[in-house]
Amino acid sequence: xxxxxxxxxxxxxxxxxxxxxxxxxxAAAAPQNHPQHQHAVMANGEAISTKKHKISLQNDGxxxxxxxxxxxxxxxxxxxxxxxxxxxxNSVFIHNHxxxxxxxxxxxxxxxxxxxxxxxxxxxxxxxxxxxxxxLSELQAYDADVWCMSPPCQPHTRQHGxxxxxKDDPRSKSFLHLCDVLGAMEDExxxxxxxxxxxxxxxxxxxxxxxxxxxxxxxxSTDEDDDIGSFQTWRRALFRRNYKVAHFHLDPIHVxxxxxxxxxxxxxxxxxGLQRRLREKNASNTQLQLPSPKDGSHGxxxxxxxxxTPPIIHDEKSxxxxxxPLPAVPCVGTFLDAxxxxxxxxxxxxxxxxxxxxPEKVRTSSSAWCFDIVTPDHRxxxxxxxxxxxxxxxxxxxxxxxxxxxxxxxxxDDGEARCNATIGTYPNNATDETTEGASGNPQEDxxxxxxxxxxxxxxxxxxxxxxxxxxxxxxxxxxxxLMGFPADADAATTATDDAKERRRTFGFPPGCSTKQQWKxxxxxxxxxxxxxxxxxxxxxxxxxxxxxxxxxxxxxxEDREAVERCLAASYSELLCGDYSPEVxxxxxxxxTTAxxxxxxCPTWxxxxxxxxxxxxxxxxxxxxxxxxPEELQPHLRHFATDPKFTRSGIxxxxxxRTWDDVCDALGPETRLEAYSTLTAVQFYESLGFxxxxxxxxxxxxxxxxxxxxxxxxxxx
Numbered sequence: 124x125x126x127x128x129x130x131x132x133x134x135x136x137x138x139x140x141x142x143x144x145x146x147x148x149x150a151a152a153a154p155q156n157h158p159q160h161q162h163a164v165m166a167n168g169e170a171i172s173t174k175k176h177k178i179s180l181q182n183d184g185x186x187x188x189x190x191x192x193x194x195x196x197x198x199x200x201x202x203x204x205x206x207x208x209x210x211x212x213n214s215v216f217i218h219n220h221x222x223x224x225x226x227x228x229x230x231x232x233x234x235x236x237x238x239x240x241x242x243x244x245x246x247x248x249x250x251x252x253x254x255x256x257x258x259l260s261e262l263q264a265y266d267a268d269v270w271c272m273s274p275p276c277q278p279h280t281r282q283h284g285x286x287x288x289x290k291d292d293p294r295s296k297s298f299l300h301l302c303d304v305l306g307a308m309e310d311e312x313x314x315x316x317x318x319x320x321x322x323x324x325x326x327x328x329x330x331x332x333x334x335x336x337x338x339x340x341x342x343x344s345t346d347e348d349d350d351i352g353s354f355q356t357w358r359r360a361l362f363r364r365n366y367k368v369a370h371f372h373l374d375p376i377h378v379x380x381x382x383x384x385x386x387x388x389x390x391x392x393x394x395x396g397l398q399r400r401l402r403e404k405n406a407s408n409t410q411l412q413l414p415s416p417k418d419g420s421h422g423x424x425x426x427x428x429x430x431x432t433p434p435i436i437h438d439e440k441s442x443x444x445x446x447x448p449l450p451a452v453p454c455v456g457t458f459l460d461a462x463x464x465x466x467x468x469x470x471x472x473x474x475x476x477x478x479x480x481x482p483e484k485v486r487t488s489s490s491a492w493c494f495d496i497v498t499p500d501h502r503x504x505x506x507x508x509x510x511x512x513x514x515x516x517x518x519x520x521x522x523x524x525x526x527x528x529x530x531x532x533x534x535x536d537d538g539e540a541r542c543n544a545t546i547g548t549y550p551n552n553a554t555d556e557t558t559e560g561a562s563g564n565p566q567e568d569x570x571x572x573x574x575x576x577x578x579x580x581x582x583x584x585x586x587x588x589x590x591x592x593x594x595x596x597x598x599x600x601x602x603x604x605l606m607g608f609p610a611d612a613d614a615a616t617t618a619t620d621d622a623k624e625r626r627r628t629f630g631f632p633p634g635c636s637t638k639q640q641w642k643x644x645x646x647x648x649x650x651x652x653x654x655x656x657x658x659x660x661x662x663x664x665x666x667x668x669x670x671x672x673x674x675x676x677x678x679x680x681e682d683r684e685a686v687e688r689c690l691a692a693s694y695s696e697l698l699c700g701d702y703s704p705e706v707x708x709x710x711x712x713x714x715t716t717a718x719x720x721x722x723x724c725p726t727w728x729x730x731x732x733x734x735x736x737x738x739x740x741x742x743x744x745x746x747x748x749x750x751x752p753e754e755l756q757p758h759l760r761h762f763a764t765d766p767k768f769t770r771s772g773i774x775x776x777x778x779x780r781t782w783d784d785v786c787d788a789l790g791p792e793t794r795l796e797a798y799s800t801l802t803a804v805q806f807y808e809s810l811g812f813x814x815x816x817x818x819x820x821x822x823x824x825x826x827x828x829x830x831x832x833x834x835x836x837x838x839x
Contacts, residue, residue: 129205136216137653141650202248203265277294310767362428365393369389371438381458445659452502452503458604491515522594599644600631701801762803817833
């Protein structure tokens with residue numbers, strides 16, 4: 124099944140690779156044989172099928188039992204559009220994501236851009252339209268399942284002059300526009316899943332502005348957004364649209380990559396949103412359920428935002444608690460190019476090696492002491508930025524691959540912490556094979572990071588280095604692998620834990636220079652970390668969104684408005700295929716009015732969405748025929764389901780609660796009757812009812828009308 128997505132600030136397409144990795148992981152973990160599940164629950168938490176006389180609600184998320192034998196969903200990401208202003212980044216994106224041998228089709232881009240003035244050619248799904256100029260109607264027309272984005276990080280970094288006013292930075296304008304669009308979109312057009320990546324510190328943006336969270340849950344009714352930062356604006360948009368949200372601070376080291384790149388991630392999903400979208404795509408030959416043992420523990424990571432409290436930020440410990448193991452970290456040498464030393468001789472690719480040599484004016488400068496040097500045996504590397512190769516300090520590691528050199532002075536004791544100001548320490552569960560301490564390898568220890576307070580300048584620090592033969596920058600493809608990109612097929616990374624199946628790989632187009640590759644990668648994200656959080660979001664969405672545990676409780680008089688909204692939405696949309704507009708226009712006013720006697724009846728129920736508590740269904744029974752209290756005959760009354768959640772088990776959850784009560788009050792041999800619309804006959808037949816006769820029900824008013832319906836009965 125296609126999982127359509129938009130990628131904002133797309134760069135070289137990291138989020139697209141991440142979504143592919145997440146979908147592959149979900150497909151690989153899906154068992155061949157999976158049990159059916161029971162999901163509907165009563166308000167008191169009792170499982171519906173626990174009493175012997177009660178019906179079984181196995182596979183109650185569907186209208187029939189045939190779906191139980193269908194395979195679990197196999198999702199395939201499908202790009203609708205990517206937005207970025209950079210010609211260079213877009214050329215790499217097209218090289219990796221767009222099949223230029225085929226003509227653009229509606230499957231590739233549902234809304235291809237028009238040719239721009241100035242002669243710029245149409246780029247298909249890759250668009251350079253400024254994001255802040257994308258209209259609400261344009262983004263709704265894409266109707267994408269997923270939005271993924273990496274907004275500009277500069278307004279939120281420590282180098283930014285005034286983070287408290289980061290919303291005034293022009294680079295924040297496009298992201299704030301997307302927040303506004305989310306707030307204005309039609310409910311059914313909202314993306315089911317949102318994925319965001321930014322720098323650690325993004326969650327502090329605007330701190331100090333006049334936003335102390337006053338109003339809490341009532342914030343949705345205020346418009347005073349000018350005094351809050353970008354992150355709080357983001358949270359408010361998610362809160363208002365009923366997303367369930369999880370925030371993460373994660374590092375590549377936590378997912379088995381020897382690199383430092385701590386980033387903030389937000390994952391947000393709308394329960395039930397993806398299910399509705401997949402059904403609209405006619406996915407009738409696939410089960411809309413994720414019966415995987417992995418997906419039962421991620422729900423604890425998500426919650427609806429509460430704007431009067433600080434956000435909950437999860438880290439690698441949260442992943443461990445949710446059942447995500449932290450993999451071992453391999454050596455840097457695992458990610459090196461096969462045509463460069465030390466994996467090849469210097470003459471294997473001399474032109475490529477020459478471009479990676481460190482210029483003499485750089486290595487002889489006093490600032491060269493700030494180089495972060497790693498060897499192939501190291502299990503860490505510094506964060507690579509867009510200034511790699513241009514500046515020295517804090518831009519990324521360089522590689523030493525010469526002979527072993529004894530470290531001057533005493534070696535550190537085993538287990539002594541080696542850290543810098545950025546990375547801190549390695550994960551608590553790291554073993555001797557995944558940490559960097561005194562390794563016993565003199566070459567590795569020679570360039571081990573010392574704690575900041577122990578660092579001292581040494582004018583002779585590089586006297587034993589042969590810069591021309593044994594030291595170089597890392598290539599673009601080597602950095603890409605360290606950042607989780609599936610770089611070219613002959614890469615050493617093919618021997619790692621990545622899946623062996625055929626998959627789209629990553630590379631740079633001809634003509635993209637080494638310095639350009641460094642710059643692009645420095646502005647990109649870590650694909651493996653992004654894939655990890657995307658998988659968590661998809662699993663949680665498929666688990667909680669597909670068959671929610673609908674809350675069923677007796678209706679109350681104060682539920683009248685919510686019930687009438689549900690009735691109006693249900694009947695006006697679901698009945699139009701079986702009734703003429705004239706009949707509906709005369710009948711709906713009476714049909715969508717909540718009956719006071721039912722709202723006060725202890726055996727007439729409403730179904731609530733577990734995440735939003737909105738009324739998504741109603742129905743129940745009385746001991747008498749409608750409008751004839753003297754005629755005792757148990758009768759089903761006023762069943763309806765919100766059209767956004769049809770085929771989600773709501774009707775069966777209401778029926779199960781109804782049947783429980785009938786059995787408790789009158790016994791399981793009780794005969795039931797129901798007046799069914801023409802539309803609902805099949806549903807009642809699935810519950811064991813059969814047609815008795817077709818007749819008209821008269822609704823009063825200025826012009827009384829006989830509404831065609833079907834009298835049905837259920838005989839034990």
